[in-house]
Amino acid sequence: MSRLRTHPVAALAAVCMLAAAPADAPEIRLNTVGYLPDAEKKASIAAACTKFAAVPAKGGSSVLKGAVSGPARNRDTDEEDLYLADFSGVRKPGADRLEVPGVGWSAPFRLGKDVYRRPFVTVTSGMYLWRCKIAVQGTHDGQTFRHEACHTEDAWLDFIGGGHDAGDDNKYVVNAAVTIGALFRAWEDEQDDYRTDEIAIN
Numbered sequence: 001m002s003r004l005r006t007h008p009v010a011a012l013a014a015v016c017m018l019a020a021a022p023a024d025a026p027e028i029r030l031n032t033v034g035y036l037p038d039a040e041k042k043a044s045i046a047a048a049c050t051k052f053a054a055v056p057a058k059g060g061s062s063v064l065k066g067a068v069s070g071p072a073r074n075r076d077t078d079e080e081d082l083y084l085a086d087f088s089g090v091r092k093p094g095a096d097r098l099e100v101p102g103v104g105w106s107a108p109f110r111l112g113k114d115v116y117r118r119p120f121v122t123v124t125s126g127m128y129l130w131r132c133k134i135a136v137q138g139t140h141d142g143q144t145f146r147h148e149a150c151h152t153e154d155a156w157l158d159f160i161g162g163g164h165d166a167g168d169d170n171k172y173v174v175n176a177a178v179t180i181g182a183l184f185r186a187w188e189d190e191q192d193d194y195r196t197d198e199i200a201i202n
Contacts, residue, residue, distance in 0.1 A: 025100065025104025025105055027104070028043055028045050028085075028098055028107075029043060030043035030098065030107070032107045033109075033115060034110035034111060034112060035109065035110075036112075036115065037111050037113065039088075040088050041087045041090060042088070043084070044082045045084070045085060045100055046080050047083070048102070049068055049100050049102055050067060050068060050101075051067050051100075051101060052065070052098050052100045053066075053098070054099075056096055056097075057094075057095035057108040062099070063090055066086065066089075068084060068100075070082060072084070095109070095110045097109070121196070121199055124199050130163045134149050135147065135149050163179070
């Protein structure tokens, strides 16, 4: 048995971190995977502040300055007060960070039309590697992951195989049905995106 059991979950988490080093100020919360250039872009700040600036990640002059709104009380996270920075005006592709005076710097984030490509490839590869009843193998970022056929005698009739629920060996009918349905719909809508050598299927 290879490292497959933990790989898809770990790989997905890694995708979220590859575009961003650890934040200097964890109080500044935003999407470190990135943003589409014309999409809405907001960050929540769990510290008192009044203004912010978007600055190129490699340094240089700010590309946008603004005032935060709030605070608003977030009862889901220890009753904290959150301030909102709207930097939707930043549209030029590249890597940037937010600077919040008195709080610090955010993790870097990237703008580009392809920001969700890598998460898509990683998640799709993981979905394939979670399959069971058949042996699977795939290479992701130069590492090959595999496992032999499993769950071959765990049900009546022919309802065996399927897919693991996460990075373990468990299977759940409802979870699997919803996931497979979503995959079928994604295939119907976006077949061209799945016809790529990027996806880790060997």
